Amino acid sequence: xxxxxxxxxxxxxxxxxxxxxxxxxxxxxxxxxxxxxxxxxxxx
Amino acid sequence: xxxxxxxxxxxxxxxxxxxxxxxxxxxxxxxxxxxxxxxxxxxxxxxxxxxxxxxxxxxxxxxxxxxxxxxxxxxxxxxxxxxxxxxxxxxxxxxxxxxxxxxxxxxxxxxxxxxxxxxxxxxxxxxxxxxxxxxxxxxxxxxxxxxxxxxxxxxxxxxxxxxxxxxxxxxxxxxxxxxxxxxxxxxxxxxxxxxxxxxxxxxxxxxxxxxxxxxxxxxxxxxxxxxxxxxxxxx
Amino acid sequence: xxxxxxxxxxxxxxxxxxxxxxxxxxxxxxxxxxxxxxxxxxxxxxxxxxxxxxxxxxxxxxxxxxxxxxxxxxxxxxxxxxxxxxxxxxxxxxxxxxxxxxxxxxxxxxxxxxxxxxxxxxxxxxxxxxxxxxxxxxxxxxxxxxxxxxxxxxxxxxxxxxxxxxxxxxxxxxxxxxxxxxxxxxxxxxxxxxxxxxxxxxxxxxxxxxxxxxxxxxxxxxx
Amino acid sequence: xxxxxxxxxxxxxxxxxxxxxxxxxxxxxxxxxxxxxxxxxxxxxxxxxxxxxxxxxxxxxxxxxxxxxxxxxxxxxxxxxxxxxxxxxxxxxxxxxxxxxxxxxxxxxxxxxxxxxxxxxxxxxxxxxxxxxxxxxxxxxxxxxxxxxxxxxxxxxxxxxxxxxxxxxxxxxxxxxxxxxxxxxxxxxxxxxxxxxxxxxxxxxxxxxxxxxxxxxxxxxxxxxxxxxxxxxxxxxxxxxxxxxxxxxxxxxxx
Numbered sequence: 203x204x205x206x207x208x209x210x211x212x213x214x215x216x217x218x219x220x221x222x223x224x225x226x227x228x229x230x231x232x233x234x235x236x237x238x239x240x241x242x243x244x245x246x
Numbered sequence: 247x248x249x250x251x252x253x254x255x256x257x258x259x260x261x262x263x264x265x266x267x268x269x270x271x272x273x274x275x276x277x278x279x280x281x282x283x284x285x286x287x288x289x290x291x292x293x294x295x296x297x298x299x300x301x302x303x304x305x306x307x308x309x310x311x312x313x314x315x316x317x318x319x320x321x322x323x324x325x326x327x328x329x330x331x332x333x334x335x336x337x338x339x340x341x342x343x344x345x346x347x348x349x350x351x352x353x354x355x356x357x358x359x360x361x362x363x364x365x366x367x368x369x370x371x372x373x374x375x376x377x378x379x380x381x382x383x384x385x386x387x388x389x390x391x392x393x394x395x396x397x398x399x400x401x402x403x404x405x406x407x408x409x410x411x412x413x414x415x416x417x418x419x420x421x422x423x424x425x426x427x428x429x430x431x432x433x434x435x436x437x438x439x440x441x442x443x444x445x446x447x448x449x450x451x452x453x454x455x456x457x458x459x460x461x462x463x464x465x466x467x468x469x470x471x472x473x474x475x476x477x478x479x480x481x
Numbered sequence: 482x483x484x485x486x487x488x489x490x491x492x493x494x495x496x497x498x499x500x501x502x503x504x505x506x507x508x509x510x511x512x513x514x515x516x517x518x519x520x521x522x523x524x525x526x527x528x529x530x531x532x533x534x535x536x537x538x539x540x541x542x543x544x545x546x547x548x549x550x551x552x553x554x555x556x557x558x559x560x561x562x563x564x565x566x567x568x569x570x571x572x573x574x575x576x577x578x579x580x581x582x583x584x585x586x587x588x589x590x591x592x593x594x595x596x597x598x599x600x601x602x603x604x605x606x607x608x609x610x611x612x613x614x615x616x617x618x619x620x621x622x623x624x625x626x627x628x629x630x631x632x633x634x635x636x637x638x639x640x641x642x643x644x645x646x647x648x649x650x651x652x653x654x655x656x657x658x659x660x661x662x663x664x665x666x667x668x669x670x671x672x673x674x675x676x677x678x679x680x681x682x683x684x685x686x687x688x689x690x691x692x693x694x695x696x697x698x699x700x701x702x703x704x
Numbered sequence: 705x706x707x708x709x710x711x712x713x714x715x716x717x718x719x720x721x722x723x724x725x726x727x728x729x730x731x732x733x734x735x736x737x738x739x740x741x742x743x744x745x746x747x748x749x750x751x752x753x754x755x756x757x758x759x760x761x762x763x764x765x766x767x768x769x770x771x772x773x774x775x776x777x778x779x780x781x782x783x784x785x786x787x788x789x790x791x792x793x794x795x796x797x798x799x800x801x802x803x804x805x806x807x808x809x810x811x812x813x814x815x816x817x818x819x820x821x822x823x824x825x826x827x828x829x830x831x832x833x834x835x836x837x838x839x840x841x842x843x844x845x846x847x848x849x850x851x852x853x854x855x856x857x858x859x860x861x862x863x864x865x866x867x868x869x870x871x872x873x874x875x876x877x878x879x880x881x882x883x884x885x886x887x888x889x890x891x892x893x894x895x896x897x898x899x900x901x902x903x904x905x906x907x908x909x910x911x912x913x914x915x916x917x918x919x920x921x922x923x924x925x926x927x928x929x930x931x932x933x934x935x936x937x938x939x940x941x942x943x944x945x946x947x948x949x950x951x952x953x954x955x956x957x958x959x
Contacts, residue, residue, distance in 0.1 A: 205754045205821050212758045212814040213739055216765065220920060223806050224927070231719045231931035238937045245721055245930055255594045263591050267577065267584075274579040274617065334573025341539050342637060343565025344592045405869070409862065413852045423845045426838045427873050430880035437884070459880055470872055474865045501855070504942050509950035543855060545943075695954035 257348040264352025269359060271329055278360055282321050286364060289314045290371045300377065305446060307376035308439035311368045312395070312432050318364055319399050319428075320421055323407035326357055331411055336479075346476030350404055354471065358400040365392045372443075384442035387453050391442065394460035395435040401467040402427050409478045427467075434459040490517050492641055492672040493538055495698075497547035498556075500537045507533035509696030510547065515674065515689075520667050522687035523676040530696040531676035532571065535643040538674065539569040552640060565593060568639030570647060574630035578619035582609050582629050585618055590636030603635035606665075608658055623650030631662060641672045648679040660686050719930035727923050734916040741909045749906070755821035758814055760909050764917035765811035766836070772804030772921060773843065777871045780864035791936065792929075794860035797867060798850050799928035803921055805843045812840060831885040835878040842870050856936055 235243075255263065272278055293310045297303050303310075330336040339349060369388065372378040380388060406423045410416040434456045440446070441453025493515035500508040507530045515521050523531045536542045538551050540563035549556035551563045576585050583604060590600040604610045607628045618626060627647060634642055642663070648656050656679075663673050663686060676693075677683040684690060690701040720728075742760040749756035779797035783789065815833070816826040827833065850863045902910070 208817045208821050209743060209754060209757045212817045213743065213761055215813055216761045216810050217735060217739075219806065219810055220924070223803075224924060227924070227928050227931050228719065231927070231934050234931065234934040234938045235718045237941055238934055239941075243930070243934070245719075255592055259594070260592065263588065267580070267588055270584065271577055271579045329577065329579075333576050333578060334571065335575045335577060337541065337571070337573065338569075338575030338589070338633075339592070341541055341564045341567065341569050342589065342592050343561065343563075409849065409866070413849075419845075419848060419852075422841070422848060426841045426845070426877070427869075429838055430876045433880045433884045456883075459883065463876060466872060466876065470869060474869060477861050477865050499947065501943060504939055504946065506943060506947045506950050509947050509954065543857070545855070696950045697954040 255344070255348070257345050257351070260345050260348025261351035261355065264349055265355040265359075268326065268329070268353060268356035272356075272360065277325055278322060278364075282318055282325070283364065283367060285321065286314045286318045286368055287371055289317055290368065290375055294375055303376045304378070307372045307378045308443055308445055309432075309436045310376070311365070311372050311439060312435045314368055315361070315365055315395075315399070315435075316425070316428060316432060319361065319403050320424065322357060322360060322364075323403040323420060323424070324417065326353055326404070327407045327411040327416075336411060340479065346479055347472045349479075350408070350471050350475035353408075354400045354404040354468070357404055358396050361396040361400055362392060365396060378443045378445075380442050380444065381450075383450050384444065387438060387450055387457070388442040391435055391438040391453070391457055391460065394457060394464050395431050398431050398460060398464035398467055399428060401464060401471045402431075405467065405471040405475060405478070408475055411479075430459060430463050434463070491515070491550075492517050492519075492552055493674070494550040495537075495547070496549070498537065498544055498549045499546035500533050500542055501545050502533060506545075506696055508537060511693075511696065511698045513691065513698045515672060517672050518667050518670060519689055520663060520673040520675065520687045522680075522683045522690045523674060523693050524680060524690060524701070525693035529693040531693045532645050533696075534693060534698070535569060535571070535645055535674065535676060538563075538641070539567045539643050540564045541569065566639065567641045567643060568634035568637055569643040569645075570627070570630045570634065571645045574626050575633070576618045576626060576629060579617060581615050581617055582621070582625075582632075583614040585629055586632045586636050589633035593637050595636050595638065599638075600636050603632045606635055606662065607632040624652055624655040627651060628655065628658070631659070635662070635666070639671065642666060642674070644673065644675045644677075646677060647675060648677055648682060656682060719927045719934070724923055724926055727919060731916065731919050731923060734912065734919060738909070738912050738916050741905070741912060746905050746909045747903065752822055755818050756906070758818040758821075760913040762811050762814040762818055763910065764913040765807045765814065767914065768917045768921045769804045769808035769811060771918075772800045772807060772925075773839070773870075773874075775800040775925075776804065776843075776846075776867050780867035783860055783864045784868075789857060789860070791856055791860055792933075794856075794864065795929045795932040795936070796925065797864065798847075798932055799925045801843050801846055801850075801867070802928060803924045805840065805847060806924075807917070807921070808836065808840050808843070812836065829885065831878070831882040834881045834885070835874075838877050838881070839874060842873060846870060856939070 290310060293314075294303055297306065327336075330339070369378070369392075402424060406420060406427070410420045410423065413419055438453040438456040438460070441448045441450050441456075444450070491514060493513060495511055495513045497510045497512055498508055499506055499510055509530070511530070511534060513534075523534065525531055533542070537544060537549065537556070540551065540556065540560040543560065544556040552566055554560075554563050556563065575589075577588070580588070583600075586604055586609070587597070587600045590603065595603075601610070604614055609625075609628060609632055613621075613625065618629060621629065627650060631647070644663075647659055651659060660682070663675070667673050667688075675683055675687065692699045692701055738760065742757050746757070746760075748754050752759075776797045779793045779800065783791075783793035783797065819828060820826050846863065846866055849866050850859060852859070852862070854862075
């Protein structure tokens with residue numbers, strides 16, 4: 203059925219994009235964090 | 247930013263000073279007259295090529311008038327702030343402690359005057375090119391609509407133009423910021439103009455409620471601009 | 482270093498001031514004190530931070546770290562209050578090219594409510610009356626533009642003049658006139674800080690010279 | 705989002721904390737359960753048929769996007785209100801707007817997929833859709849302005865003012881689009897097929913979707929906010945280094 207393709211696609215797009223964004227955030231944070239001393243991060 | 251710095255001119259005096267200066271710059275340079283007006287008119291002609299049907303053109307004429315106005319607003323706002331940033335005059339205005347609210351109102355008024363002229367010519371072009379026509383009553387509605395719409399457009403244009411003025415890539419940033427905001431003006435002004443033109447047999451009385459939308463928009467963004475211009479401009 | 486009371490006679494009082502351009506510390510801990518009526522010459526190589534120092538004192542850029550007062554006003558909190566009392570002419574003159582000389586000067590004068598007579602006096606003082614007054618600024622030479630900009634400062638009654646390379650592009654007469662104006666302004670109670678490469682000329686003019694090196698200020702002593 | 709949760713080496717503790725790690729595990733479990741319920745277990749709708757399954761991701765996404773923009777507005781006020789001018793509020797506003805744009809973009813796509821099944825068209829000029837599209841572009845503009853540069857406080861004030869202008873703009877745009885929309889007979893398309901007869905399991909699935917999206921929102925904003933803080937610190941430490949270098953240079957010239 204054609205509809206099934208659309209339904210699967212919407213879930214793949216939804217969680218795929220969220221996952222990709224989350225990965226991007228973590229990757230960029232990791233890059234910046236090399237230069238920032240650990241004790242300056244209030245959340246740790 | 248404080249708007250009442252002691253020793254500097256007041257907000258109203260500044261607004262008049264800036265508006266007079268902007269209009270004088272236009273009178274001398276004729277950039278809008280020689281470049282923006284022809285641009286807007288050529289857009290109207292291009293619409294005719296694209297739509298390619300007298301009946302369709304007659305039907306969508308009001309929308310095209312305001313669409314051409316919106317495109318021209320982008321160019322006019324850019325020009326208005328290019329005058330200020332070209333030789334660092336904006337820096338001088340800030341370093342002279344000139345009240346930002348006064349700068350906003352002045353530039354907005356000058357822009358509004360120029361826009362009124364543009365809209366008048368575009369309506370004329372619609373009459374000639376798209377066979378639009380209107381009665382006396384329609385003319386009154388049209389003038390009122392144009393006043394409220396240009397006031398709103400000038401307010402938003404000045405506000406976001408000032409924000410984009412110092413930025414790199416301001417040519418692309420300005421449309422991105424401006425176009426979503428002015429959707430109500432496009433909708434309201436187009437509908438009101440449809441009634442004024444009697445497009446699709448719409449009565450003139452149906453146009454007046456749309457004017458309310460335009461007035462609300464103009465008032466809200468004039469006030470917002472007067473308040474927010476300082477913080478946006480300031481570094 | 483002497484700590485100054487924020488009195489009326491100390492016009493500029495910076496201590497360990499840091500100001501940034503983007504993320505570059507163009508001023509890296511500058512300490513400077515200037516009294517009313519002084520004409521201070523800023524020396525130093527390009528990129529030393531002279532322009533940034535001038536813009537900081539004009540309240541145009543934020544004081545990132547350290548302390549600073551101009552005309553008794555704290556730069557950290559009330560930087561915008563400094564502005565209308567300070568005139569800064571940088572690499573740009575801040576003029577409207579399509580307007581005439583007199584229109585430009587009148588515009589800047591009127592931002593502080595100057596009268597027509599004051600504007601005319603400013604034009605005369607800078608030798609801009611007569612034929613030049615009615616020329617559009619875009620048709621002027623660089624020196625004439627500079628003079629127009631300075632006439633704007635006179636018309637604006639600025640108390641502190643911050644000038645970035647004001648001699649650049651001026652012919653010999655223009656420079657003499659400029660020096661005259663600066664001396665007159667200082668005698669009338671204005672304070673002048675000039676960044677200039679014209680060391681000999683500016684040294685005659687200045688009451689004090691300081692050197693800006695790598696974002697810091699060093700006294701050279703009275704000439 | 706999975707990478708930082710499975711491993712426990714200290715190197716991973718960049719923007720993560722035990723809380724977000726736990727939250728991440730819950731989210732992964734929630735997503736799994738949501739997909740199972742939404743696609744396989746829950747029944748088809750009487751009117752919409754199978755296409756209702758998209759709704760369990762689409763509706764929570766759209767809601768959370770709106771919530772994100774509300775949070776951006778509130779944080780912007782919080783930044784402007786306090787004399788302290790805490791940059792944390794600014795970073796929360798920015799992180800929330802970014803996640804909001806992400807969720808809104810996703811729900812625009814899933815919404816048009818749903819529309820393709822139900823209405824046979826990807827897009828309709830329905831008031832809600834049109835407003836949402838305008839909102840989407842508005843916040844893209846907001847993010848563009850955040851990226852303009854300048855000092856942190858400059859960025860914060862500029863974007864906070866812009867966020868408040870957006871709050872002013874939204875009701876105006878929505879109202880005008882609605883007025884405009886009532887003139888068009890096509891508007892009725894939006895009403896067709898949207899009435900969902902919800903049974904218990906469907907309601908639960910939708911509820912689960914909202915919970916999962918809320919948790920994802922919290923997780924993403926926490927991490928993004930911290931990564932923005934790291935970026936700001938990086939700028940500051942860059943300034944520290946440059947200051948030290950510049951002072952050394954001044955020392956060198958002083959011989």
